[in-house]
Amino acid sequence: xxxxxxxxxxxxxxxxxxxxxxxxxxxxxxxxxxxxxxxxxxxxxxxxxxxxxxxxxxxxxxxxxxxxxxxxxxxxxxxxxxxxxxxxxxxxxxxxxxxxxxxxxxxxxxxxxx
Amino acid sequence: xxxxxxxxxxxxxxxxxxxxxxxxxxxxxxxxxxxxxxxxxxxxxxxxxxxxxxxxxxxxxxxxxxxxxxxxxxxxxxxxxxxxxxxxxxxxxxxxxxxxxxxxxxxxxxxx
Numbered sequence: 001x002x003x004x005x006x007x008x009x010x011x012x013x014x015x016x017x018x019x020x021x022x023x024x025x026x027x028x029x030x031x032x033x034x035x036x037x038x039x040x041x042x043x044x045x046x047x048x049x050x051x052x053x054x055x056x057x058x059x060x061x062x063x064x065x066x067x068x069x070x071x072x073x074x075x076x077x078x079x080x081x082x083x084x085x086x087x088x089x090x091x092x093x094x095x096x097x098x099x100x101x102x103x104x105x106x107x108x109x110x111x112x113x114x
Numbered sequence: 115x116x117x118x119x120x121x122x123x124x125x126x127x128x129x130x131x132x133x134x135x136x137x138x139x140x141x142x143x144x145x146x147x148x149x150x151x152x153x154x155x156x157x158x159x160x161x162x163x164x165x166x167x168x169x170x171x172x173x174x175x176x177x178x179x180x181x182x183x184x185x186x187x188x189x190x191x192x193x194x195x196x197x198x199x200x201x202x203x204x205x206x207x208x209x210x211x212x213x214x215x216x217x218x219x220x221x222x223x224x225x226x
Contacts, residue, residue, distance in 0.1 A: 004157070031212065040122065042202060042216035043158070050212070058213060090157055097211055100165075102148075105157030 003027070004106035006091050012112045019078040021109050023091030032074035033092040033103065034058075034066060043090065049074055050097060081113045117141050120203055120217030129226050133190035137203035137217045140184065144205040144215075147179050149188045152200045152219065161201075162188065193224045 007022040025032065033048040035058075045058030047066040055066050063085060067075045074093075078085055088110050092103040120137045127133055135149075145166055150158035162177040164170045164186075170177045178187040186205070190197055203217040 033212065035216075040218050042118070042120070042218040043204075043214075044216070045213055048212050056212070092157070100163060102160040102163065103158075103214070105159065107155065107157045 004091055004093055004104050006089075006106040006109045008109045009107070010110050010112075012114065013078075013081050014114055015082060017078075017081045017113075019081045019111065019113075021076040021078075021089055021091075021111070023074045023076070023106060024072050025074075025091075025093040025104070026072065027093070027095070027104075028071065029093035029095050029104075030071075031094045031097065031101075032068065033094075034064075034074065034076045035090045035092065036060070036087040037090055037108070038087050046076065078111075081111075083113050085111065086113045087111060115140065116218075117215050118203065118205060118217045121220055122218050124221040124223055126223045126225060127193055129193060129195060129224055131193050131224075133188075133193045133197065133222055133224070135188040135190075135201050135203075135220050135222070137186050137205075138184055139186075139205060139215075141207065141215075142181070142184065143207040143209075145208050146206050147177070147186050148204045148214070149175075149177055150202040150204060150216075152202060154199075158202055190222075193222075195224050195226050198222060198224050 034046045035043040049068045152158040176189040200219040202219040
């Protein structure tokens with residue numbers, strides 16, 4: 001079974017802090033994704049990566065950056081956390097770029113910015 | 115206007131009933147359609163995947179796509195309390211690989 005592990009389940013940070021959310025997958029998947037999930041808005045794609053050191057912007061990249069130095073690890077960085085970044089953050093991975101390659105999600109990090 | 119609309123519910127049904135879920139969308143270029151199930155405090159998991167129009171059946175689950183109406187459906191037969199979860203539809207075009215557009219999710223409660 002694919003396992004996507006997010007390092008923190010809950011995180012509380014202050015406005016202006018630099019925040020790192022870490023994600024590791026154990027199935028040698030090529031592609032990794034970061035989404036945020038908000039009530040009434042569903043999941044929205046922040047960034048994704050289809051190879052080491054490669055990244056592409058999703059629908060809402062503003063205020064975020066990412067890092068993928070190793071194939072199994074994809075980090076989401078909030079350069080200067082703001083209260084509107086309080087959300088559930090979900091990491092996902094998929095095997096390849098085939099359209100039938102499903103996304104496997106982690107269980108999320110609930111971030112609160114105060 | 116959001117590209118994918120989904121009624122948030124909650125949708126409450128008695129055990130054994132048929133659960134009917136749907137999403138509408140505005141982008142006629144969507145070709146790949148998925149349904150995810152999300153239990154409380156868990157990440158979403160893929161339930162069904164359909165390309166273009168038509169029906170797909172997997173056990174108690176049936177997914178339908180009507181591209182002419184820009185409407186997709188998920189039916190759950192013989193619903194069980196373990197089906198209580200949030201169901202999310204998702205879709206993407208052929209030239210936007212990786213950029214899934216999700217609905218907001220419908221919460222389903224199956225009561226014993």
